[in-house]
Amino acid sequence: MQGREISQAVIQRLPRYYRYLGELLEDGVERISSNDLSKRMKVTASQIRQDLNNFGGFGQQGYGYNVKYLYTEIGKILGLEENHNMIIIGAGNLGQALANYAAFEKRGFVLRGLFDINPALTNTEIRGVKIRMMEELKEFVRNNDVEIAALTIPKDTAVEVANMLVDNGVRAIWNFAHTDLNLPENIIVENVHLSESLMKLSYNICRYNEKHKE
Numbered sequence: 259m260q261g262r263e264i265s266q267a268v269i270q271r272l273p274r275y276y277r278y279l280g281e282l283l284e285d286g287v288e289r290i291s292s293n294d295l296s297k298r299m300k301v302t303a304s305q306i307r308q309d310l311n312n313f314g315g316f317g318q319q320g321y322g323y324n325v326k327y328l329y330t331e332i333g334k335i336l337g338l339e340e341n342h343n344m345i346i347i348g349a350g351n352l353g354q355a356l357a358n359y360a361a362f363e364k365r366g367f368v369l370r371g372l373f374d375i376n377p378a379l380t381n382t383e384i385r386g387v388k389i390r391m392m393e394e395l396k397e398f399v400r401n402n403d404v405e406i407a408a409l410t411i412p413k414d415t416a417v418e419v420a421n422m423l424v425d426n427g428v429r430a431i432w433n434f435a436h437t438d439l440n441l442p443e444n445i446i447v448e449n450v451h452l453s454e455s456l457m458k459l460s461y462n463i464c465r466y467n468e469k470h471k472e
């Protein structure tokens with residue numbers, strides 16, 4: 259399994275499998291057939307079999323999938339068994355909301371620091387994590403093995419800040435600023451744009467309304 263390239267389309271679906279399998283585990287379900295999982299997830303059973311076959315032999319004919327095993331393996335594939343040190347740049351509304359969401363830590367994303375330029379935020383803490391000023395950032399990143407930086411700052415400063423982070427060893431950017439960062443190829447960037455999701459919703463509402471117009 260190691261070293262094998264898995265398509266991005268499959269990777270995108272894995273967190274959803276992970277969530278459903280986690281819920282099954284919580285409900286004490288030990289095994290599940292692809293048909294039952296298909297009904298729950300509203301994905302075809304063949305899609306499930308195809309996706310999960312990517313990782314080789316998780317399912318057994320007539321037995322189904324071992325929920326705990328599959329959950330653990332998908333967790334490993336998603337890198338959730340390791341801790342990832344994370345910082346947040348921009349401790350405004352969004353940055354603080356992310357910092358307040360304790361569940362990220364359960365998945366191994368450990369918030370090490372928050373950074374901002376607003377001196378009024380100095381020494382404020384969110385869930386015990388201090389908000390620091392940007393002047394401290396370079397040294398902090400170098401000394402704390404920071405892997406991921408979430409960017410929740412205005413878009414006009416995002417590119418400059420992202421470059422600085424990368425120059426100091428940050429390997430992955432979780433980008434909420436509404437701009438493309440154009441970083442070197444070895445830097446992993448995940449853009450999150452809630453407004454794009456909302457536009458998709460809007461499109462679907464319009465389509466629904468069209469269909470149901472008298």
Ligand code: NAI
Nearest residue numbers: 348350351352374375376410411412413415434450451452
């Ligand atoms: P906000 O104004 O509450 O917070 C922004 C924070 O960034 C402020 O505390 C400010 O002092 C700080 N800041 C500004 N320049 C900085 C710099 N160079 N270095 C460090 N800190 C800096 O704004 P809010 O609502 O938290 O939004 C933050 C950003 O996230 C905005 O760019 C907004 O457009 C974007 N956003 C993106 C969403 C998405 O789905 N991708 C959803 C909501 C907001």
